Each structure stands twice: as C-alpha cells, then as structure tokens.
Amino acid sequence: MLVDLTVKGFLDKVAGNDPVPGGGSIAALNGAVGAALAAMVAGLTIGKKGYEEHDEAMRRIQALAIRQKDEFLMDVDRDSEAYNQVFGCFKMPKSTDEEKAARSAAIQEATRFAALVPMQVARNAYELMSIIADVANSGNRNAVTDACVAMMSARSAVLGALMNVRINLGSLKDRAFVEQLQAEADELQRKACEKEKELLDAINQDLRV
Numbered sequence: 001m002l003v004d005l006t007v008k009g010f011l012d013k014v015a016g017n018d019p020v021p022g023g024g025s026i027a028a029l030n031g032a033v034g035a036a037l038a039a040m041v042a043g044l045t046i047g048k049k050g051y052e053e054h055d056e057a058m059r060r061i062q063a064l065a066i067r068q069k070d071e072f073l074m075d076v077d078r079d080s081e082a083y084n085q086v087f088g089c090f091k092m093p094k095s096t097d098e099e100k101a102a103r104s105a106a107i108q109e110a111t112r113f114a115a116l117v118p119m120q121v122a123r124n125a126y127e128l129m130s131i132i133a134d135v136a137n138s139g140n141r142n143a144v145t146d147a148c149v150a151m152m153s154a155r156s157a158v159l160g161a162l163m164n165v166r167i168n169l170g171s172l173k174d175r176a177f178v179e180q181l182q183a184e185a186d187e188l189q190r191k192a193c194e195k196e197k198e199l200l201d202a203i204n205q206d207l208r209v
Helices: 007-014 023-043 052-089 097-138 141-169 175-207
Strands: none
Touching: 023 052, 023 097, 023 141, 052 097, 097 141, 097 175, 141 175
C-alpha cells in the first residue's frame, strides 16, 4: 500500500514515471495532513489553562479529526486503484462487436467510479474545513497558525480532488450524472475557497504587528 511507504519513498514514487500515485492521491494526502494538524491543535488545547470551557469540544474534534485522517489515508490508495481499474479496462479485447461493447461498458463504469472516489474526498475535505475553523477559533492560540495550515491543506484537498472529478466527467456519456456532479463540484469549490478566505483573513489581521 502507498500509505505504508516512508515519506521519502512515497514522494520518490510520485516523482517517478508512473501515472499513479498522482494528483488524486495527493489531494487525499492533503486532506490527511489537514486532519492531522486539526487533531494536533485540539490536543494542544485539551487540559490547558484558560481553555477549560472548550475541553469537551476539543476532545470531540480530536477524535473526529483522527478518524478523518485515517479515511483520507485510505483514499490515497483508493484513488490510485480507481485509476488502475480504468486503465485495465482499456486493455480489454476489442476484436468483435461484443468485445467492443463489453469494453466500452466497462470503461464507462470504471470511469464513473473514478469520478466518485475524488468527489467523496472533496466532500469529506470540505466537511473537515468546518472542524478546522472551530479548532482555530476556540483552540490554543499558540497553535492558530497550525490550524491555518490545516485549512489550506483541506482547501487544496477539495480543489485537487475536484480537478480529478472533472477530468473523469469528460469521458462519461451519462449526461444527467455528469451535470449533477459538475454542479456539486462547482458549489464545493466556491464554498471551500470562501471558508478558507474567511479564516485566513481573520487570523492574518490578528497577527499583524
């Protein structure tokens, strides 16, 4: 599994000539990084003087962020597997009309799945952004910039995943499905950029000297 590699081993594999792991896996990794940072900030808040009223909320955030981190890590491999499924379908025989029809149907089904995997990554990463906003606003102020990096990582996860959704939608013949996911992708991108800007603008203003 990709996630069992060292950081260096994973990045060396990304830098290689194979198409996977690619942008979809990196988008999921960005989600995992954002979730890990959110859990860290929550952990740095729990039990700290002056933050007693947020202790219970931070414990919930920490547990949720850790679960999301683990889910995003599974998506790192899941995205690469989805790509490999599509690639495998293109290798199917196409000598007869029956083989061509079966190959075309398999490609469509695999491509549909390859669009849904990053779409779920984008949905989960956007959900994570709300958690990060909470930990940034109520968590340990000494770690607020870590929360901001978490927010930027989550936004990158959303936008990166959506790019992979869109490139797969271009190959699908089911127009209703394409239009539905395209509309959701456009809305997710808009909301993710707005949520990141809201937090970063506020924190950057607070940090001005």
